[in-house]
Amino acid sequence: MSTPTDQQFLDDFATMSTFGATAGGGVDRQAGTAADGEQRRWLAGLLEARGFTVRYDRIGNQWGLLDLVPGAPYVVVGSHMDSQPTAGRYDGAYGVLAAAHAAFRLAEEWRTSEDAAPALNLAVVNWFNEEGSRFKPSMMGSSVYTGKMTAEAALAVTDLQGVSVAEALAALGCVDDWDGPEAASCAEIHIEQGRSMERDGVQIGLVHSNWAVNKYEFVVRGEQSHTGSTAIEDRRDALLGASMLVLLAREIADAFPGQVHTSVGQMEIYPNSPVVVASRVRLLLDLRSADEAVLAKADAMLHERIAAIPAAASVELDVHTGHSWPVTPYQPEGVELAAKVAADLGLEYKPVMTLAGHDSTNMKDLVPTVMLFVPSVDGISHNELEFTKDEDVLAGLAVLTEVVRRLAKGELARDTVAAEAAAAH
Ligand code: HGY
Ligand code: MN
Ligand code: MN
Numbered sequence: 001m002s003t004p005t006d007q008q009f010l011d012d013f014a015t016m017s018t019f020g021a022t023a024g025g026g027v028d029r030q031a032g033t034a035a036d037g038e039q040r041r042w043l044a045g046l047l048e049a050r051g052f053t054v055r056y057d058r059i060g061n062q063w064g065l066l067d068l069v070p071g072a073p074y075v076v077v078g079s080h081m082d083s084q085p086t087a088g089r090y091d092g093a094y095g096v097l098a099a100a101h102a103a104f105r106l107a108e109e110w111r112t113s114e115d116a117a118p119a120l121n122l123a124v125v126n127w128f129n130e131e132g133s134r135f136k137p138s139m140m141g142s143s144v145y146t147g148k149m150t151a152e153a154a155l156a157v158t159d160l161q162g163v164s165v166a167e168a169l170a171a172l173g174c175v176d177d178w179d180g181p182e183a184a185s186c187a188e189i190h191i192e193q194g195r196s197m198e199r200d201g202v203q204i205g206l207v208h209s210n211w212a213v214n215k216y217e218f219v220v221r222g223e224q225s226h227t228g229s230t231a232i233e234d235r236r237d238a239l240l241g242a243s244m245l246v247l248l249a250r251e252i253a254d255a256f257p258g259q260v261h262t263s264v265g266q267m268e269i270y271p272n273s274p275v276v277v278a279s280r281v282r283l284l285l286d287l288r289s290a291d292e293a294v295l296a297k298a299d300a301m302l303h304e305r306i307a308a309i310p311a312a313a314s315v316e317l318d319v320h321t322g323h324s325w326p327v328t329p330y331q332p333e334g335v336e337l338a339a340k341v342a343a344d345l346g347l348e349y350k351p352v353m354t355l356a357g358h359d360s361t362n363m364k365d366l367v368p369t370v371m372l373f374v375p376s377v378d379g380i381s382h383n384e385l386e387f388t389k390d391e392d393v394l395a396g397l398a399v400l401t402e403v404v405r406r407l408a409k410g411e412l413a414r415d416t417v418a419a420e421a422a423a424a425h
Contacts, residue, residue, distance in 0.1 A: 001050060003108040006394050009101045012046065013393070016081075016097055017089040026384025027089055031082040031129035031140075032060070032168030039081050040174055043096065043126060050104050052124065057180035058151045059144040060169040064100065064124035065181060066107055073184035073414075074123040075407040076367075077102065077400070080130030080141070080359060087131075088386020090191045090376075094393065096126045098189050102401040106408065118408035123181045127359040128169075134159045135168075136284075137215075137323040142359035145180050146366045160268065184413040185334075186369040188360040189400045191388050195379035196352060203395045204342045204349035205373030209329045211261075211355045212295045215286040215322035216302075218245055222315045224271065224279035235277055239269055241313035242281035248305050249285050252298050260298045261288045261355065284322060290353055292327050325357060333412055334370040341402040347395055368412040370403050372396060 004012075019042065020027045020035030029035040040062050044054040047064035055063045065074070079095025103124050109116050127145075132138025135157045143149040155166040169175035192198075197205050222238035242264075249262040263286060270280040287302065289295035310317050335351065342349035352373055354361070360371040374396035377387040407413070 001108065004101055004104050006397070009097070009394065009397055010390060012101070013094070013097055016042070016093055020083065022086055022384060024086065024384040026087050026386070027083050027093075028085050028087065029081065029083040030085060030134040031131065032134060032165065032172065036082050037172035037174065040126065040172065043081065043100070046100060047124060050107060052103070055178060056174050056176045057145065057178050058175060059141050059154050060128035060165075060174045061141040061145060061180060062126040062128070062174065063180060064103070066103060066122040068110060068118055069121055072120050073182040074121045075404060076123045076125055076181070076183045076186045076363065077188070077404050078125030078127065078359075079188050079190055080127045082129055082131050084131050084133045084382050086384055087382055088380070088384060090386050090388050091193065091381055092130055092190065094191060094374075094388070094396075095189045096124070098393075098397045098400050099124045099187075101397055102404050105401050106405055119410035120184050120408050120413060121181070122404070122408060123183075129165070130359055135165050139357055139359055139362055140165070142362040146362045148362060183363070183367045184415070185367050185407045186360060186363040187372070187400060187403050187407060188358060188363070188369070189372040189374065189396050190358060191376045191381065191386070192352065192373040193356055193376050193379065193381035195376070197350070197373060197375040198377065198379070200350060202348040202350045203374065203392050204338075204347050204399055205352035206335045206338050206342070206349055207330055207354050207360075207371035207373060208332070208335050208351045209327055209353050210325070210357065210361050211288045211290045211353060212292050212325065212327045213286060213288045213357060214295065214299055214324040215284065217320040217322045218242070218283050218285060219318040219320070220245070220281045220283070220315050221318070222277065222279050222313070225277045227275050227277055230277060236314045237277045238281040238315055239278040241309050241315035241317060242267060242269075242283050244309050244313060245283060245285060245306070248302065249287075251305075252287065252301050255301060256289070256294055256298055259289055259291060259294050262286065262298070288355060290327065325361065328361075328365065330360075330364050330371055331368040331412070334368050337406060337412060338370050338372060338399065338403055341399050341406070345395075345398055345402065347399065367414045370407070370412070372399060372403070
């Protein structure tokens, strides 16, 4: 088989974007749905045609393994192919396909030239349920792989219809009694989902750390009644209390301009019927900042201000912590390695923080991890209009290929970094 060209990557990207395609030019490929399953079967075919062995682990992460060095651990490279509802074509899916094509290019090179032989094996990964839209929390597959969540807890999570992760994965035939391959290092490429790279005219972002996030689940409890006949003073309107939380989230962001991002992204209203005052609303609110001290202040403001809502709306309010992660650095050696690659390829690059969580956010806590960004036009993401120019997509693929080549030689591998750290002490 010949080395896949840039045009073949773009053609595969177009084919990939047909799975779960929406009328508005985006995709709807939520985790564990039929569209996710079709996509996975297509990816499996692509990997197997190039001699990779496809396997699933116990939480449905899809692995394409290239075993060249018996007994050696793996360079793990990939992202996620699940999406939000009516989402864009690039978020996650670009990273998995770029990983596959980077791996195909290297596999071909290693097959035809003995000098280039790698020191490690290679695993392309399509993480299960990064988005967390159908099943919470987000980054589920990488959280289980890295030991931050148990497989049992993840498999028991249900969607709004009561279908569990275990049932959804079994229906797709995408789960196995296996923990996944042993990682030595990791790389992921993703769209920026913001405007900073486009503004600064750079093609490659070197992610050096991530924003901290606190996600909360609130349940607002009131009492069901008639929207017409119930006296206003008698109402216990759960949706009124929930609306106060929505507004409070924005007030908190406005109190820390540019430093704190907040939103309520999901609300379930019961009974959600005309002429009925809602008795129960469940909603998810998230707070994010690049500065943990600022996030702590925003969090304190949230907790102080929610105390007034029960009396103001005649409701009861339960708060549950959903999911959170701190600001943490990616290994500086990985940022340096990627900077060298981008410079060697003559590309403009800059260090960036990621505001969104990624599977690499989990992986970097397990093994040395390189996280790359390519620009997003107008910063649009989680939207059907999400777009990255072909030239940027291809520049990202070239950088990822070189990064993975170096990782496969053993640069940055967990044992190497640990040995160097030990030698420095
Ligand atoms: O950023 C998020 O919350 C998601 O995990 N990508
Ligand atoms: Mn993503
Ligand atoms: Mn996303």
